[in-house]
Amino acid sequence: MNLDNLFRAAQEAFLFYKNLPGKEKGAFLDTLADTLEAKRSEIVPLAVKESNLPEGRINGELGRTTGQIRLFANLVKEGSWVEATIDPAMPDRTPLPRADIRRFLTPLGPVVVFGASNFPLAFSTAGGDTISALAAGCPVIYKAHPAHPETSRKVADCIHQAILKCGLPSALFTHVEGGISEGQALVKHPIAKAVAFTGSHLGGMALFDLANQREEPIPVFAEMGSVNPIFCFPRKLEKENEDLAKAFVASLTLGVGQFCTNPGLIFVPEKLAKAFESAIAAELKDIAAAPMLHPGIAQAYYDSIQFLESREELRWVKVADPKHLINGSTALAEIKAVDWLKDKLFQKEVFGAFAMMVVYQSEDELLEIAKHLHGQLTITVWADAEELQNQLFLLNLLEEKCGRLLFKGVPTGVEVGYAMQHGGPFPSTTAPNSTSVGAYAIKRFARPIAFQDMPQELLPDALRDDNPLGIWRMVNGSYTK
Amino acid sequence: MNLDNLFRAAQEAFLFYKNLPGKEKGAFLDTLADTLEAKRSEIVPLAVKESNLPEGRINGELGRTTGQIRLFANLVKEGSWVEATIDPAMPDRTPLPRADIRRFLTPLGPVVVFGASNFPLAFSTAGGDTISALAAGCPVIYKAHPAHPETSRKVADCIHQAILKCGLPSALFTHVEGGISEGQALVKHPIAKAVAFTGSHLGGMALFDLANQREEPIPVFAEMGSVNPIFCFPRKLEKENEDLAKAFVASLTLGVGQFCTNPGLIFVPEKLAKAFESAIAAELKDIAAAPMLHPGIAQAYYDSIQFLESREELRWVKVADPKHLINGSTALAEIKAVDWLKDKLFQKEVFGAFAMMVVYQSEDELLEIAKHLHGQLTITVWADAEELQNQLFLLNLLEEKCGRLLFKGVPTGVEVGYAMQHGGPFPSTTAPNSTSVGAYAIKRFARPIAFQDMPQELLPDALRDDNPLGIWRMVNGSYTK
Numbered sequence: 005m006n007l008d009n010l011f012r013a014a015q016e017a018f019l020f021y022k023n024l025p026g027k028e029k030g031a032f033l034d035t036l037a038d039t040l041e042a043k044r045s046e047i048v049p050l051a052v053k054e055s056n057l058p059e060g061r062i063n064g065e066l067g068r069t070t071g072q073i074r075l076f077a078n079l080v081k082e083g084s085w086v087e088a089t090i091d092p093a094m095p096d097r098t099p100l101p102r103a104d105i106r107r108f109l110t111p112l113g114p115v116v117v118f119g120a121s122n123f124p125l126a127f128s129t130a131g132g133d134t135i136s137a138l139a140a141g142c143p144v145i146y147k148a149h150p151a152h153p154e155t156s157r158k159v160a161d162c163i164h165q166a167i168l169k170c171g172l173p174s175a176l177f178t179h180v181e182g183g184i185s186e187g188q189a190l191v192k193h194p195i196a197k198a199v200a201f202t203g204s205h206l207g208g209m210a211l212f213d214l215a216n217q218r219e220e221p222i223p224v225f226a227e228m229g230s231v232n233p234i235f236c237f238p239r240k241l242e243k244e245n246e247d248l249a250k251a252f253v254a255s256l257t258l259g260v261g262q263f264c265t266n267p268g269l270i271f272v273p274e275k276l277a278k279a280f281e282s283a284i285a286a287e288l289k290d291i292a293a294a295p296m297l298h299p300g301i302a303q304a305y306y307d308s309i310q311f312l313e314s315r316e317e318l319r320w321v322k323v324a325d326p327k328h329l330i331n332g333s334t335a336l337a338e339i340k341a342v343d344w345l346k347d348k349l350f351q352k353e354v355f356g357a358f359a360m361m362v363v364y365q366s367e368d369e370l371l372e373i374a375k376h377l378h379g380q381l382t383i384t385v386w387a388d389a390e391e392l393q394n395q396l397f398l399l400n401l402l403e404e405k406c407g408r409l410l411f412k413g414v415p416t417g418v419e420v421g422y423a424m425q426h427g428g429p430f431p432s433t434t435a436p437n438s439t440s441v442g443a444y445a446i447k448r449f450a451r452p453i454a455f456q457d458m459p460q461e462l463l464p465d466a467l468r469d470d471n472p473l474g475i476w477r478m479v480n481g482s483y484t485k
Numbered sequence: 486m487n488l489d490n491l492f493r494a495a496q497e498a499f500l501f502y503k504n505l506p507g508k509e510k511g512a513f514l515d516t517l518a519d520t521l522e523a524k525r526s527e528i529v530p531l532a533v534k535e536s537n538l539p540e541g542r543i544n545g546e547l548g549r550t551t552g553q554i555r556l557f558a559n560l561v562k563e564g565s566w567v568e569a570t571i572d573p574a575m576p577d578r579t580p581l582p583r584a585d586i587r588r589f590l591t592p593l594g595p596v597v598v599f600g601a602s603n604f605p606l607a608f609s610t611a612g613g614d615t616i617s618a619l620a621a622g623c624p625v626i627y628k629a630h631p632a633h634p635e636t637s638r639k640v641a642d643c644i645h646q647a648i649l650k651c652g653l654p655s656a657l658f659t660h661v662e663g664g665i666s667e668g669q670a671l672v673k674h675p676i677a678k679a680v681a682f683t684g685s686h687l688g689g690m691a692l693f694d695l696a697n698q699r700e701e702p703i704p705v706f707a708e709m710g711s712v713n714p715i716f717c718f719p720r721k722l723e724k725e726n727e728d729l730a731k732a733f734v735a736s737l738t739l740g741v742g743q744f745c746t747n748p749g750l751i752f753v754p755e756k757l758a759k760a761f762e763s764a765i766a767a768e769l770k771d772i773a774a775a776p777m778l779h780p781g782i783a784q785a786y787y788d789s790i791q792f793l794e795s796r797e798e799l800r801w802v803k804v805a806d807p808k809h810l811i812n813g814s815t816a817l818a819e820i821k822a823v824d825w826l827k828d829k830l831f832q833k834e835v836f837g838a839f840a841m842m843v844v845y846q847s848e849d850e851l852l853e854i855a856k857h858l859h860g861q862l863t864i865t866v867w868a869d870a871e872e873l874q875n876q877l878f879l880l881n882l883l884e885e886k887c888g889r890l891l892f893k894g895v896p897t898g899v900e901v902g903y904a905m906q907h908g909g910p911f912p913s914t915t916a917p918n919s920t921s922v923g924a925y926a927i928k929r930f931a932r933p934i935a936f937q938d939m940p941q942e943l944l945p946d947a948l949r950d951d952n953p954l955g956i957w958r959m960v961n962g963s964y965t966k
Contacts, residue, residue: 019878019881019882019885023881078962084964089903089904089925090904091900091902091903091904091905100898102900102902103891103893103894103900105900105902105904105905106904107903107904107905107906107925110884113885212697212702213697216693216694216697220860220910220911220912221693221911221915223918379701389940392940392943396943399943400500400504401500403591403934404500404594406934407932407933407934407935408934408935408936408937409934409935409936409937409939410584410937410938411936411937411938411939411940411943412584412937412938413584413937413938417581419572419583419584419586421572421583421586422570422572422588422959422961422962423570423571423572423586423587423588423935423959424572424586424588424935425588425933425934425935427933429701429932430701430702431701434702436593436932437704437931437932437933438933439933443962444570444588444933450918451888451910451917451918452888452906452908452918452919452920452925453884453887453888453889453890453906454888454889454890454904454905454906455889455890455892456889456890456891456892456893456894457891457892457893457894458890458892459870459873459892462873462877462880462892476964478903478904480903481559481903481924483565483957483964
């Protein structure tokens with residue numbers, strides 16, 4: 005299909021779809037969730053085949069996908085997400101009367117979404133980016149990830165079935181296949197109003213640069229991953245040595261390490277490093293290498309490891325074993341904090357089950373680390389209550405470096421809820437003021453518009469005096485229904 | 486002062502200031518408003534001298550400035566702006582328990598603000614950008630506008646007096662003077678986390694490109710103006726010919742046309758064009774040329790006019806008179822819609838009291854115009870009730886092209902309130918999802934962070950179970966206090 009025609013159709017669909025009541029948009033999303041559930045037995049085997057991920061995981065991921073579709077369906081059916089804000093007229097104000105001003109969020113227009121290789125369902129065709137854009141009121145031009153074309157086509161079919169069932173314009177969703185140049189052409193098209201992407205730093209930055217060089221620059225919401233450091237404090241670590249080693253290894257090796265929240269960096273006090281290392285090594289023994297998403301990812305993983313193996317600052321606790329190239333074999337290296345601090349290459353994400361254990365000698369060193377740390381999706385702090393109270397300044401610094409700060413458990417397993425923040429300071433994302441997971445993800449695809457002295461009968465329902473939607477609104481600065 | 490030292494001091498001030506309670510931040514802003522009021526008799530003459538704007542206007546602008554300082558003071562004292570969102574733990578959830586996740590907005594860090602020439606007070610040293618950044622919790626490195634250095638220094642003194650009085654770190658605000666290269670150096674500094682700018686398209690885009698090419702790209706909130714079209718419909722125009730001509734000319738010539746919401750484009754139906762033109766011409770007769778902000782702006786105005794005078798598509802209703810170069814003399818040209826549509830140069834802003842009257846023949850032509858129109862801060866529609874009902878599709882298109890849509894009055898006079906949206910699609914701004922005027926302006930300088938399983942005693946007050954601030958929060962998806 006011709007690209008201009010494709011975008012023009014999307015723009016036409018937009019001008020219709022954006023004005024549909026939230027209830028109808030929500031009903032469409034619910035229909036889509038039902039359709040995906042109904043096709044589970046067709047979707048799951050395709051995704052398993054194309055991703056090398058186990059059936060249990062893919063089944064879970066489909067549940068996560070429909071779960072987040074229903075979250076957004078509920079969000080737009082309820083309707084308060086539009087931040088309706090009303091400053092009614094004050095005709096008698098002196099020295100000047102106040103006009104009637106009403107503001108809410110309006111969708112941006114057609115949005116380009118790129119699928120992710122590591123979540124063939126939850127971050128792909130009907131994944132979080134697509135769904136939050138559709139929920140906001142934006143048609144989606146979806147660039148399928150070449151690693152799972154059949155899965156993508158099948159899910160795209162489900163989206164079109166739901167569109168048809170709800171009597172909506174089919175250009176609400178367009179499935180595009182191709183490589184890098186096809187993706188670039190989508191981002192460059194003048195009708196595109198935003199881009200969402202989950203993937204590598206290189207890929208994300210290429211799209212970011214391209215979008216900023218357009219005649220009309222557009223926002224790129226690129227989630228480019230991070231190394232998700234864990235900071236271990238002595239008392240906590242001493243008390244829970246085995247449990248924390250177990251939790252760490254489970255998180256590190258989950259999904260063969262192919263998660264954006266995979267913990268690739270762990271800071272350990274020197275006096276406990278040996279014991280913790282042993283506990284980790286014991287856990288690692290039982291972890292078998294497993295197939296990665298595709299050969300390209302496995303190749304990149306082993307290339308990165310090979311580069312690190314050439315660095316003499318690292319001591320290898322477990323070396324990777326690239327015997328069967330598609331299989332990701334866990335690797336762990338140790339480094340002194342003083343060495344780690346010297347080279348920012350040691351902060352680079354290695355996508356897969358690799359972690360660097362950084363051994364620190366003092367709390368001063370921890371502060372240096374916090375200052376030098378790049379932006380992260382998550383940072384985890386393992387400390388007991390007293391240790392936390394002694395580290396308020398460090399915590400203050402760590403807040404500056406992440407989008408989510410954890411005090412228990414592990415960073416993998418991103419909850420889909422209202423309060424989730426999945427996005428952090430650069431280079432973890434290009435848009436730290438946004439999230440790609442959770443209810444707030446919808447806000448990426450909308451912008452504010454204010455109507456001044458608009459007649460009641462023309463106002464969107466969200467802004468009418470009688471509040472027919474019954475949503476939360478800010479009127480004269482106070483929240484009210 | 487060395488730039489590194491300056492930014493390091495700002496970063497240190499940030500790590501302290503960001504954690505102050507909203508009440509203390511608000512008290513500081515109130516103190517600043519009081520200080521500015523107390524120094525009114527010193528500030529106003531300086532600003533009058535340096536801007537060529539009349540004393541009445543500058544007095545009013547100081548009131549606007551302190552008014553918006555108090556708006557932000559109230560906003561942060563009240564505290565709900567941080568979007569506190571709480572998903573409490575569900576330890577018994579199956580198949581997996583839910584962690585406790587709490588999200589709110591945290592300030593970005595040190596922010597670079599550029600002063601605007603056309604508002605020596607309200608958009609300059611202690612103007613909307615500076616104040617919304619300080620309210621959010623961000624120190625400001627302020628680049629003074631070279632057109633009003635003495636005013637800027639005087640206001641900066643007031644800010645430092647308020648800082649001193651409240652016992653805050655002096656690096657909360659840094660006043661920097663210089664030219665383009667000094668401004669660029671500020672934007673490039675690695676500690677800078679965002680940029681706010683009001684000014685020309687060229688200037689805004691230069692900063693935007695610079696900020697995106699940094700090792701860590703940062704957001705640029707550049708408000709670059711627009712031509713703020715007015716769409717006139719026949720019934721309304723016929724009924725109110727003189728009144729609308731009067732309102733238009735008053736808005737066009739207010740402040741010698743030096744407003745970002747100045748109406749530089751007006752669409753008029755052919756059959757009424759003559760009558761409306763006469764009414765406008767009658768109004769224009771009484772408007773004397775008046776000094777513009779500085780000679781450079783006057784020069785740029787007449788250069789633009791001269792270029793347009795070379796275009797044969799334009800018929801001049803009133804020619805500019807560059808006799809006294811500093812004086813801005815109103816100019817008005819007429820053009821057929823069919824010609825206007827042919828060249829996007831006719832959409833370029835001419836900063837000053839110039840407008841283009843575009844004569845349209847049909848409603849189809851209006852739709853073409855709406856499709857071709859660039860992004861605007863505002864669009865105004867003058868139509869009676871029946872005409873509006875007949876133009877729903879056009880209105881739907883116009884919404885896509887602006888940040889504020891008016892149905893009465895004129896675009897100049899931007900209300901500072903909760904619902905105001907001052908910012909629109911590119912090229913009127915580089916960040917259409919934000920506003921530079923009104924309460925929501927504070928959100929530009931904050932980003933979300935989520936705390937997972939953070940102990941109660943460490944949580945920020947905004948997120949503690951007992952809600953000690955008494956703010957509005959979203960708990961489990963519902964608003965509550």
